[in-house]
Every structure is written in structure tokens, then in C-alpha cells.
Amino acid sequence: MSKSYTRVASRRSETSFEDFKKAYTRALAVAESNRCLYCNDAPCIEACPTKIDIPEFIRKIGTDNVKGAARTIFTSNILGMSCARVCPVEVLCVGDCVFNELEAPPIQIGKLQRYATDMAFEQDWQFFRAGKDTGKSVGLVGGGPASLAVAHHLRRKGHACTIYEQRDILGGLNTWGVAPYKLRADSAMREVEWLLSIGGIAIETGISVGKDVSWAELEKRHDAIFLGLGIGADQWLEIPGADLDGVEGAVAYIERLKTGEVSLKDVRHALVVGGGNTAVDAVRELLGLGMQNVTMLYRRTEEEMSGYHHEWDAAKVEGGRVVWRSLPTKFAGKGRVERVSCTRLDTSRKPIKGSEFELESELVLFAIGQEKLADTVSGLDGVKVERGCIVVDEGGATGRPGVFSGGDCTNGGKEVVNAVAEGPAAAERIDHFLRGGSHA
Numbered sequence: 001m002s003k004s005y006t007r008v009a010s011r012r013s014e015t016s017f018e019d020f021k022k023a024y025t026r027a028l029a030v031a032e033s034n035r036c037l038y039c040n041d042a043p044c045i046e047a048c049p050t051k052i053d054i055p056e057f058i059r060k061i062g063t064d065n066v067k068g069a070a071r072t073i074f075t076s077n078i079l080g081m082s083c084a085r086v087c088p089v090e091v092l093c094v095g096d097c098v099f100n101e102l103e104a105p106p107i108q109i110g111k112l113q114r115y116a117t118d119m120a121f122e123q124d125w126q127f128f129r130a131g132k133d134t135g136k137s138v139g140l141v142g143g144g145p146a147s148l149a150v151a152h153h154l155r156r157k158g159h160a161c162t163i164y165e166q167r168d169i170l171g172g173l174n175t176w177g178v179a180p181y182k183l184r185a186d187s188a189m190r191e192v193e194w195l196l197s198i199g200g201i202a203i204e205t206g207i208s209v210g211k212d213v214s215w216a217e218l219e220k221r222h223d224a225i226f227l228g229l230g231i232g233a234d235q236w237l238e239i240p241g242a243d244l245d246g247v248e249g250a251v252a253y254i255e256r257l258k259t260g261e262v263s264l265k266d267v268r269h270a271l272v273v274g275g276g277n278t279a280v281d282a283v284r285e286l287l288g289l290g291m292q293n294v295t296m297l298y299r300r301t302e303e304e305m306s307g308y309h310h311e312w313d314a315a316k317v318e319g320g321r322v323v324w325r326s327l328p329t330k331f332a333g334k335g336r337v338e339r340v341s342c343t344r345l346d347t348s349r350k351p352i353k354g355s356e357f358e359l360e361s362e363l364v365l366f367a368i369g370q371e372k373l374a375d376t377v378s379g380l381d382g383v384k385v386e387r388g389c390i391v392v393d394e395g396g397a398t399g400r401p402g403v404f405s406g407g408d409c410t411n412g413g414k415e416v417v418n419a420v421a422e423g424p425a426a427a428e429r430i431d432h433f434l435r436g437g438s439h440a
């Protein structure tokens with residue numbers, strides 16, 4: 001049975017979404033595997049941040065050794081199931097498959113990885129055991145992909161781990177931030193449970209370190225600390241009417257959709273402000289919930305948008321609209337937003353006089369970035385913060401002995417696979433420190 005920190009509500013708006021990439025049957029998986037050229041110096045491996053031996057696991061699927069394929073995947077990427085679903089493979093492994101140069105369809109690496117890892121969970125295959133107890137303990141702050149990956153590696157080395165998470169459930173972005181047509185919260189929880197089944201990882205949820213537990217107390221409890229803080233709340237434009245009901249942060253909205261219910265009652269038009277991946281996800285999610293009129297408002301051009309173009313192309317096919325080079329200047333309505341005043345911008349992103357226009361909108365989502373969590377670590381002397389990110393060396397060491405960090409709070413917010421990729425190196429460094437080696 002699920003533990004409370006992996007249990008999500010049964011009624012969630014995200015359950016109305018269909019999986020946008022259908023799972024392979026055995027026959028399709030074997031057929032796709034047998035197309036692979038098993039390249040030497042395979043570019044797909046180089047393109048994968050976790051360096052999974054892709055031709056090796058594909059070869060195993062082709063010979064029906066699915067358990068071996070899953071072992072190969074999880075050995076390099078302990079969150080291989082969620083990464084199979086959420087990785088932007090079009091710009092990573094699949095994008096670099098040699099078939100692209102041959103003008104033939106690239107191998108569907110993500111779908112093959114999903115086939116093997118799904119079967120591992122169905123069959124409850126276990127590949128890893130905790131190491132012999134070292135008597136050392138590590139406190140990991142944040143319960144997202146970075147901390148989970150580091151904790152799992154540390155357990156294989158025999159160190160006790162405790163994860164402190166301020167929410168009630170674990171998983172970080174995989175649970176509350178990933179588009180539901182890629183990964184649902186209950187699937188993310190299944191992966192967390194599988195990962196924690198290695199044993200020896202204690203969980204404390206509802207704990208905000210620095211408030212509920214002081215940093216000094218945490219350092220007293222543990223021999224080393226890992227900061228996997230993730231990234232903070234949505235940023236806003238402070239413009240008139242931004243406090244009206246119906247004006248929300250996109251990340252907060254997506255979290256409610258994934259872990260509970262959202263209502264689109266009385267919402268006929270929605271506006272998403274931004275042009276990054278969160279904005280595009282929000283557009284696709286609102287369309288997926290059945291909204292007809294969803295518009296993205298972005299201050300730059302299509303060529304300049306930071307969101308993945310393949311995702312935006314899909315959003316357009318699904319009915320998403322856009323107004324380029326524009327900004328909202330005011331929200332108006334009686335208690336709830338009804339209208340949005342906007343202005344067009346010139347090439348230097350200055351408002352063009354006389355270009356003002358108005359859009360109807362009963363829901364506005366800000367997707368213009370998230371706050372960095374630099375303030376969180378102000379009680380840790382020696383931990384340096386630059387441009388909102390914790391400064392670490394290659395192994396994740398901060399400037400404070402015994403304190404390490406990784407994931408979004410150090411890289412400013414990248415893919416899940418980037419956070420997982422840093423796990424083994426950080427765990428090696430922490431292990432080295434715990435066994436009497438130097439901190440950095």
C-alpha cells in the first residue's frame with residue numbers, strides 16, 4: 001500500500017488526459033529494436049545526459065531480454081521510467097540518432113525505454129541492494145529527482161539518508177509539474193515507491209528547513225547535507241489588476257491540475273503569458289481540458305521563443321493561438337478577470353504607441369519564470385549564491401564543508417534528466433567526504 005508521502009488524490013483533473021505517446025506492444029518494441037544499427041560511438045549515448053548505453057538496451061529488447069534492458073537503463077538513470085516519458089527526446093537522443101542523417105525515421109528510443117522500464121515495475125524487478133551500513137548519515141533537502149537520485153546512490157554505498165520535503169508528497173516536478181499527457185502523478189509516485197524500496201531512506205514531509213528545522217540542527221543530525229531545493233514560485237508582472245481572481249501562476253495552476261481538481265466553469269477564454277516550456281505546457285493542458293480559446297501572449301517572436309518548437313508545433317495543431325511581441329498592461333473585471341489590455345512591442349521590446357488592444361479572458365496564467373531559492377540557504381555561511389543559483393563545483397560541493405547541492409537550484413531549472421545525471425557524481429563526492437576525504 002502507498003505511504004502517505006506517495007499517495008495522491010484519486011480525483012485529479014489530470015486523469016482526463018490521454019497518453020500522447022501510446023505504449024509499445026511486445027511485437028512493436030521488438031520490431032523497432034531490430035531497426036537499430038547498434039552504432040559504435042553511438043551519438044544517441046552522447047546526447048543523453050545520463051549516458052545510458054542505448055544500443056545495448058535496445059539490443060536486449062530485440063532479443064526479448066527486457067529485464068536486462070531495464071537493468072542497463074536503471075544502472076545509468078535510476079529515474080529511467082519518468083525520463084522515458086518526460087525527456088525532450090526530439091532534442092536529445094532521438095534528435096541525434098543517425099537515421100536522421102539518412103532521412104529515415106529515427107529510432108523511438110524513449111518509447112523503447114518506456115517499454116522496458118514499465119515492465120520492470122509491472123514485474124517488480126529489483127536490481128540494486130543497499131550497501132553495508134557505514135554508520136554515516138546524510139540529510140537531503142527537497143524530495144525531487146535530484147535528491148531521490150543522490151539518496152539512492154548513497155544507499156548503495158551504505159549511508160543512511162533522510163529526505164526533508166516541504167510538501168506532503170515526494171517527487172518534485174515529476175509529481176506536480178510535468179504535463180499530464182506525458183506523466184501522471186500516480187505514475188511518478190509508483191517510481192518513487194520503487195526507488196525507495198531499496199530501504200534505509202527516511203522521509204520527513206511537511207518540513208521546511210530553515211523554518212521548522214534550523215540549518216544548525218540539520219548539520220547536527222547528519223554527517224553531510226545535500227541541497228536539492230528545486231526552483232521556487234511563479235514570477236508575476238506587477239501590473240494593475242494582477243490581484244484579480246483568475247490571474248494565477250502557471251506552475252501553481254498545473255500543480256493543482258495534477259494533484260487535485262481545477263474548474264473551468266465560466267472560463268471561455270484563457271490567456272497564457274510567456275513563451276517558454278511552461279507556457280507551452282499550460283496552453284496544451286488548457287486545450288486538453290476542453291478549452292476552445294487559449295491564447296499565448298509572448299514578448300518576443302516565434303524564432304526567439306525558448307519553449308521547444310516541436311511542443312509549440314503540437315500546441316498549434318491542437319488549436320493554440322498566439323500573439324507575438326506583446327505584453328499585458330492591465331487586467332480588468334468585477335472581482336474576477338474579464339478583460340486584458342495589451343500592447344505590441346517593437347524590436348527592442350518597447351511598447352509601440354497606439355498599438356494597444358484588448359483580449360477577453362477569464363483566466364490568465366503567468367509563465368514568465370520562477371523565483372530562485374537563494375534566500376533559503378541564507379543561514380548557511382559559505383554556500384555561495386550567484387544569480388539565484390547555488391554555486392557548486394563539478395561534484396556538487398558548495399563552499400561549506402559537508403554541504404553539497406545539485407539539480408534545478410544549481411542549474412537554474414533544466415530537465416529532470418539533468419538533475420538525475422548529477423546524482424552519481426554528487427553521491428561519489430559525498431561518499432568520499434564521509435570516508436574521510438576532502439570536501440571538494
Ligand code: SF4
Binds near residue numbers: 035036107109
Ligand atoms: Fe541505434 Fe540510432 Fe543510437 Fe545508432 S544512433 S545506436 S541507430 S538509436
